[in-house]
Amino acid sequence: MKAVVLEKHGDIGSLRVVERPIPKPGPNEVLVRVTASPINPSDLAFLEGRYGFNKPAPVVPGIEGSGTVVAAGSGLMGRYLLGKRVACVSSANGDGLWAEYLLTTASSAYPLDDAVELEQGAMSLANPLSALAFMEIARQDGHKTIVNTAAASALGQMLERLAQSEGILVINVVRRPEQAELLKQLGAQVVLDSSNTDFDAQLKEACHRHQARLAFDAVAGKMTLQLLESLPRNSKVTVYGGLSMQPSEVWASQFIFEGKSVDGFWLTTWIPKKNFLQSLLFWQKAQKLMNSSLKTHIRARYPLQEAQKAVMNYQQQMTGGKVLLTTGE
């Protein structure tokens, strides 16, 4: 089979396509004939060696994707999945989805609804489930308003649409006028552009006026501090990305006297807090919305051979549609 291999973390130039034997599933494993796999911010972090899993190079990247289960090792779950169209994630130790085949654990493959095409299905997990998770977190704590940064991202657009349907207001923070325009076209009521000179004042005003006490932050760096400074007392910033690749300077007084806090969100550790039934219902809800609120716009498709070009394309423009790697299957 063909597989994209990263020879060295931090060096995108070391991505190459190699021939490898098709792996064989062991107990509780499935072999997936891969159709498509997107490039997400988490994949860029993985390529740079800054992701939550540290897999030694050489390694096949690709955290999520879709395909068809063509073989299964022993175990009930694998046999159930055999022949099914699935969304899947790479296992914590194994290779990823930028290949013609993926070997993963049966519990890392999720059957797609009939109405969900394989290309959309390749983007069923990271963004749709995170957007749904944010809504669930906001509802649980009774928030009527939330802030989101890097809000023109695929996840940001999903969050805006979900929030509209649930009557929650999103203060969307973007960094370019065309991104603001995109969100306004989705019907977003509040969009702030961090490239504006009076962004700090606008953010503070909006957070206080709408009593926003929960911010989801994909940017980190200075943005986390700006959020802490702008939110009213007793607010929380939940960091879910580090797009700025910078540390955040935070001050003791914000935590002590203003009752603010910072925590993090990672889908990989959030999902397992649900029991089996809760997870199933959560997945079904996501699948039902895949052709509406949770639909992702695809900007470009590349074959595995052009993985390097695909990554560079995505790095240059991380909003305005997803870049997919496809196997032609």
Add this chain to the structure above:
Amino acid sequence: MKAVVLEKHGDIGSLRVVERPIPKPGPNEVLVRVTASPINPSDLAFLEGRYGFNKPAPVVPGIEGSGTVVAAGSGLMGRYLLGKRVACVSSANGDGLWAEYLLTTASSAYPLDDAVELEQGAMSLANPLSALAFMEIARQDGHKTIVNTAAASALGQMLERLAQSEGILVINVVRRPEQAELLKQLGAQVVLDSSNTDFDAQLKEACHRHQARLAFDAVAGKMTLQLLESLPRNSKVTVYGGLSMQPSEVWASQFIFEGKSVDGFWLTTWIPKKNFLQSLLFWQKAQKLMNSSLKTHIRARYPLQEAQKAVMNYQQQMTGGKVLLTTGE
């Protein structure tokens, strides 16, 4: 009456003693003839304009202290307190305790147990109640080990003694060998000196070996980052002081992938979360322990006239006993 007045925040040289009329209590207020008031880190923060309350200068400093209620305005609580020996805090808007008399709200004065002398009673609130609060927070979340920084402080010593009596292990972080010695003499099992060259490794080793997932941090700045780096996954740093006066650099990956979080503790906002009965029981527990676990060593006493000298003495050496301002009453 004599009162110490700070003419300008950030300028200790502007502390002077002035003559002022004795204030008269209004409804729900009491007038306290002050006996003593300590200099705490929070007072230094107040003098520098970095505290949670911003009172415009000129202002009488002094956040906590003790005395006798000599007059009360209308209201049940004030009449109950009349003639009683009390610990008290300055109200959010009024002048503080570095004076011969304090006017404060009746709900800011707490009757002292007969066994508690007025000088000890002057230090009944900030440190003893914070130490008890930390123990309550640790117990609630099932922690068997906690970390504390600036651990040779009055609060740190109280925390170590309380923890011993409740079977909770404290990883004490100090910054000088003599402070480590002091804590070991109290029976502390784990004391780490941040001036050691291999402190980082020692802290990490201790946090992992003892599975510490909760750290109370009075230092902030680099210390908060060191704690985040040293604690195992799913840990929390609760900042309660900013002795370093520096911001902390924190990284998105610590929040996202390691499940860590940072929040803050301020006694002023923590106490009101209790209902009346809970507060009463909490105060009674503190008073019972004032001559044992919660006893404070007094290093020096100064009259109001020497407030400036007293502050400088305390600034130069913040551990090794409290510095009290006394009125001779």
